[in-house]
Amino acid sequence: MRGVSDKMAEKLARLAIVSLQDLLFHLPLRYEDRTRITPIGAMKPGLAAQLLVTVEASDVVFRRRRTMLVKVSDSSGVMTLRFFHFSNYQKQQLVPGQQLLCFGEPRRGANSLELVHPEYSLISGTDVPTHLTDRLTPIYPATEGVQQRTLRKLTDQVLVHPDQVKELLPADQLADWGLPSLTEALQTLHRPTPDESLGSLVEGDHPARQRLALEEMLAYHLSLLLRRQQRSHERAFSAPDESLQTRFLASLPFKATDAQARVIAEINLDLSRNQPMLRLLQGDVGSGKTMVAAAAAVKATQAGLQTAFMAPTELLAEQHLKTLTSWLTDLGITVEWLAGRHKGKARKSRLERLASGEINILIGTHALFQDGVDFHKLGLVIIDEQHRFGVHQRLTLREKGREVAVDHPRSEATLLPHQLVMTATPIPRSLAMTFYADLETSVIDELPPGRQPIATAVISDSRRDQVIERIAGACQQGRQAYWVCPLIDDSDTLQLQAATTTRDLLQLALPELTIGLVHGRMSSTEKESVMASFSGNQIDLLVATTVIEVGVDVPNASLMVIENAERLGLAQLHQLRGRVGRGSEASACLLLYASELSGSAQARLSTIRETQDGFEIARRDLKLRGPGELLGTRQTGELQMRIADISRDSELLGKVQQLAKILDSQQSSSINLLIQRWLKGADNYIKV
Ligand code: ADP
Ligand code: MG
Numbered sequence: 001m002r003g004v005s006d007k008m009a010e011k012l013a014r015l016a017i018v019s020l021q022d023l024l025f026h027l028p029l030r031y032e033d034r035t036r037i038t039p040i041g042a043m044k045p046g047l048a049a050q051l052l053v054t055v056e057a058s059d060v061v062f063r064r065r066r067t068m069l070v071k072v073s074d075s076s077g078v079m080t081l082r083f084f085h086f087s088n089y090q091k092q093q094l095v096p097g098q099q100l101l102c103f104g105e106p107r108r109g110a111n112s113l114e115l116v117h118p119e120y121s122l123i124s125g126t127d128v129p130t131h132l133t134d135r136l137t138p139i140y141p142a143t144e145g146v147q148q149r150t151l152r153k154l155t156d157q158v159l160v161h162p163d164q165v166k167e168l169l170p171a172d173q174l175a176d177w178g179l180p181s182l183t184e185a186l187q188t189l190h191r192p193t194p195d196e197s198l199g200s201l202v203e204g205d206h207p208a209r210q211r212l213a214l215e216e217m218l219a220y221h222l223s224l225l226l227r228r229q230q231r232s233h234e235r236a237f238s239a240p241d242e243s244l245q246t247r248f249l250a251s252l253p254f255k256a257t258d259a260q261a262r263v264i265a266e267i268n269l270d271l272s273r274n275q276p277m278l279r280l281l282q283g284d285v286g287s288g289k290t291m292v293a294a295a296a297a298v299k300a301t302q303a304g305l306q307t308a309f310m311a312p313t314e315l316l317a318e319q320h321l322k323t324l325t326s327w328l329t330d331l332g333i334t335v336e337w338l339a340g341r342h343k344g345k346a347r348k349s350r351l352e353r354l355a356s357g358e359i360n361i362l363i364g365t366h367a368l369f370q371d372g373v374d375f376h377k378l379g380l381v382i383i384d385e386q387h388r389f390g391v392h393q394r395l396t397l398r399e400k401g402r403e404v405a406v407d408h409p410r411s412e413a414t415l416l417p418h419q420l421v422m423t424a425t426p427i428p429r430s431l432a433m434t435f436y437a438d439l440e441t442s443v444i445d446e447l448p449p450g451r452q453p454i455a456t457a458v459i460s461d462s463r464r465d466q467v468i469e470r471i472a473g474a475c476q477q478g479r480q481a482y483w484v485c486p487l488i489d490d491s492d493t494l495q496l497q498a499a500t501t502t503r504d505l506l507q508l509a510l511p512e513l514t515i516g517l518v519h520g521r522m523s524s525t526e527k528e529s530v531m532a533s534f535s536g537n538q539i540d541l542l543v544a545t546t547v548i549e550v551g552v553d554v555p556n557a558s559l560m561v562i563e564n565a566e567r568l569g570l571a572q573l574h575q576l577r578g579r580v581g582r583g584s585e586a587s588a589c590l591l592l593y594a595s596e597l598s599g600s601a602q603a604r605l606s607t608i609r610e611t612q613d614g615f616e617i618a619r620r621d622l623k624l625r626g627p628g629e630l631l632g633t634r635q636t637g638e639l640q641m642r643i644a645d646i647s648r649d650s651e652l653l654g655k656v657q658q659l660a661k662i663l664d665s666q667q668s669s670s671i672n673l674l675i676q677r678w679l680k681g682a683d684n685y686i687k688v
Pocket of ligand 1: 254255256257260283284285286287288289290291424448449553555582
């Protein structure tokens, strides 16, 4: 291309532009209308416009700083141009009588509208029309050393050869939906005519943008389908027998809900095949995922396979150890756990018993997949609360799960373990179908019977005394309560301080209660001993940081107080609240807020107050925050699409599915091209 030196190429690469195609997909952030001239009288504050004016007067004044004020007029009014930085040369140019073509966003000044540092060019009466363009002016995302002008010139060059990028979507289908072809869409987005709606171009509901978003989402979806296809060649151990599982289910103190029974049946079918299962189990907080996981592990055990059961925290790992031990020991199943504290002999003996196959189910954090942890015959990997693991980590876990099996050649060396991934953060169905297309999904959409709704109230911090009375009342009746002090700050230390201070204050106010404290700085042994006392009802009130957010299960606890609730996200509030309402007693959750509530904080708190349905909360979360959070990719930003925005474009998800089918049956040669076009090296990350 003309105008791309090596140096420029380097700079463009910083904008991820290395090919013509990249340039075309580098879309404007916004547009400026320089196709017409707006009279001063018709300007509105905040709306950028182009003016043709004559300089009336020019003054340099000293207020707080040196300022050049230029009074200009046209036949409809007068206004001021204000410059804080200006050269002598500029001062000499802007003399009375000089015509200017200016562009800028007016704001209200002292007496009239004013433009601060407008772009302008000097005009001599006759050459006005040559300064007007017939297209809206695109403003691109830029970077140091790459100016708008450069990007415009480069895109101009590419846009005259529209067939640079191949149309990969079926034309008749696009026409049916009223969507433009790829070249039309690109033309419109880079150089819109003045009659296009600026708002819809920028907001993203313009057909041209939708068309590109659709194609991008389709490419992601196809890459997942492809991955799934590739998996169909993989082999796993199969676990066909069900008799031990039947005994397990009969031995439980409760009967599986219909939803649990259905999901167990789905998993059983997968496990009995010799292809590795990859199943995402979604179930709201408290819906009883642990027993489903246990049922799967029992089935694997009967087939002589080992299970690795992974939890995001040691606290939760230990709780699972207790639960599973109590359920499974009588069935002759050996459950063990491996934690950071198991060192020396304790670790060695566990590892030996694991390698010999004596341990059937090993529970732990991701430390389970450290070097030196060798299974005898790993057949099932269960990942609990997977949304707590980062995307990257999940990917590694999955790969590790495979390596563990493959690295250690025994007789059935190339067989891969089945994987069950569990999450309490539900993903709306359409989203899951598109972005978890490489997984099977199961949903537990029912809570165990007898659960009472959790009465949720939003309360100002100024009514703390009443809240403390509530706690006293509940604890007098033998019930237990949580008091959560969430992250005030990113600093662990501050969070710790807040929790410690709160504990001290509460102890002063409630001297008759036994109050415990658990926080992230405690060693896991300390944490567990506190949790064990709470579980055993030796502690009435547990003051905690958000370490208790996931998984903790103490059914006798029926009151939850969350301080600074306004700072927490919806998913987190829902998770925290889910710590209560686990028994048959009526529970309550009190959300304390300290400061004036912002609009979005208000929206979050009323959502939590109004509904307890995790799916409904997820839907609203999707609206409020976008999908990054839901897909667990926010921290790492790995599901970064260039053009599509899954929450804004969620109506396109249905079309994505349809197109995937059409391409698969009629135009399969496009599939790889689409994936290459949009994903390049990124596709590795879009996995659970
Ligand atoms: P989560 O899905 O949040 O992990 P858990 O597995 O911790 O939920 O289950 C929550 C509580 O409900 C536990 O105390 C568990 O023993 C209990 N539970 C699970 N399934 C049932 C059932 N079918 N009937 C009654 N209680 C159940
Ligand atoms: Mg759980």
